[in-house]
Amino acid sequence: MRNPLRSEEEAFRFLIASVVAALVIAGAAYVNTWLGVAAAVVAVAGVLWWLKQEPVPGAADPPPKLESSSPPGQHRVLVIAAPGTESVRVGIGATEVVVVVPALASKLEAVTGAVDDRRAEAERTAAMIAAGIPNARGEVGADDPGLAVDDALRVFGADEILVAGDDEFLERVRSRVTIPVSRA
Amino acid sequence: MAAAHAEHLEHHGPPAPHYSSRVTPAVLGMFLFIASEIMLFGSFFTAYFFVRVVNGTPWPTPPYHLPVYVAFINTCILVTSSFSMHWGLQSIKRGNVWGLRAGLLLTFLMGLTFLITQAIEYSRIGFNTSNGAFATIFFCLTGLHGVHVFVGLSILGFMTIRAFRGHFSAEEHHGVEIGGIYWHFVDVMWIVVYLTVYIL
Numbered sequence: 001m002r003n004p005l006r007s008e009e010e011a012f013r014f015l016i017a018s019v020v021a022a023l024v025i026a027g028a029a030y031v032n033t034w035l036g037v038a039a040a041v042v043a044v045a046g047v048l049w050w051l052k053q054e055p056v057p058g059a060a061d062p063p064p065k066l067e068s069s070s071p072p073g074q075h076r077v078l079v080i081a082a083p084g085t086e087s088v089r090v091g092i093g094a095t096e097v098v099v100v101v102p103a104l105a106s107k108l109e110a111v112t113g114a115v116d117d118r119r120a121e122a123e124r125t126a127a128m129i130a131a132g133i134p135n136a137r138g139e140v141g142a143d144d145p146g147l148a149v150d151d152a153l154r155v156f157g158a159d160e161i162l163v164a165g166d167d168e169f170l171e172r173v174r175s176r177v178t179i180p181v182s183r184a
Numbered sequence: 185m186a187a188a189h190a191e192h193l194e195h196h197g198p199p200a201p202h203y204s205s206r207v208t209p210a211v212l213g214m215f216l217f218i219a220s221e222i223m224l225f226g227s228f229f230t231a232y233f234f235v236r237v238v239n240g241t242p243w244p245t246p247p248y249h250l251p252v253y254v255a256f257i258n259t260c261i262l263v264t265s266s267f268s269m270h271w272g273l274q275s276i277k278r279g280n281v282w283g284l285r286a287g288l289l290l291t292f293l294m295g296l297t298f299l300i301t302q303a304i305e306y307s308r309i310g311f312n313t314s315n316g317a318f319a320t321i322f323f324c325l326t327g328l329h330g331v332h333v334f335v336g337l338s339i340l341g342f343m344t345i346r347a348f349r350g351h352f353s354a355e356e357h358h359g360v361e362i363g364g365i366y367w368h369f370v371d372v373m374w375i376v377v378y379l380t381v382y383i384l
Contacts, residue, residue, distance in 0.1 A: 003214060003215075003218075005214055005218065005365050005368075005369060006214070007361065007365070008269075008270065008273050008360075008361045008364035008365050008368070009270075011364065011365045011368035011369060012266065012269075012270045012364075012368055014368065014372060015263070015266050015368045015371050015372055015375075018371075018372045018375050018376075019263060019375065022375045022378075022379055025379055025383070025384075026379065026383050029379075029383050029384050033384055036383065036384050037384060040379065040384065
């Protein structure tokens, strides 16, 4: 749904729509109060429908790709693994490794906030993978692989990303970054 | 391309810290503002609904009358002030500083007229908050909106002073944009209040 107060111009347009709706309601109420109430219900539904139909600016644009790298002499690797992954192999050149496991949750779980079990599962997976990699630490990420990478790269400048997951998982990560992404 | 590549190679460490991956601060702030306003006005409209529909209190309760036509003129003044606000902002977007100053001054004066008219209406209406649920809800709803107009007028006052001091230009007018959004919102809320309290 489009926010009618996104800019002054849109707020003004919303005001005009409200004035038109008010005129219709007042006209109907002049005939009969309950007709006015019915017109108000229809007008509110109409305005909501209009706002829902309106395209949201920038919503269809792909998210900006993140650039990242580490200082000379270091090779940092970010590992993104699906929950349940048992181990990941990282090349010997890696000086620092961060393992991020997204706490993948269903829409219902995300909306209701019932993500404790998902986070616990992600935490177990991250700890297990990190234990098998030298110089590695494990973290729990957001409930979306793309967002988990996004968040991780903002605090950890990586040169390379390794993904342990299915093709959709891999593509989701690849679409968000400019650094090399490969399957673990 | 080569320059961009060189820049990429020179960049070390993580990108600059940011706010959130999901929503920008501006959008989040606006959502919180709208949500808080919906809850604030919503509580008063809920009370109105219970008094009028659930309890069946006559609206307006005899022998009182609501000054529908004075309020209509006031509504016209407030809606017109939104037009002058919009005109002022469009002017500064084209670099017309005097258009902005005139637009803001007109908007401020019309907003002030609205508020003074409402105050006069209160003093002559013939009932007060102690005259039953109808009177209480009337003063609460129109008063809550009046407070919003007062806040809007304060913002407009600062914007007008800044406009006369030359703080805004075709490139820099974000302060006017935000104030304009608030003013239109206050107008929309008045239309809702006017329809529910005076017309329906």
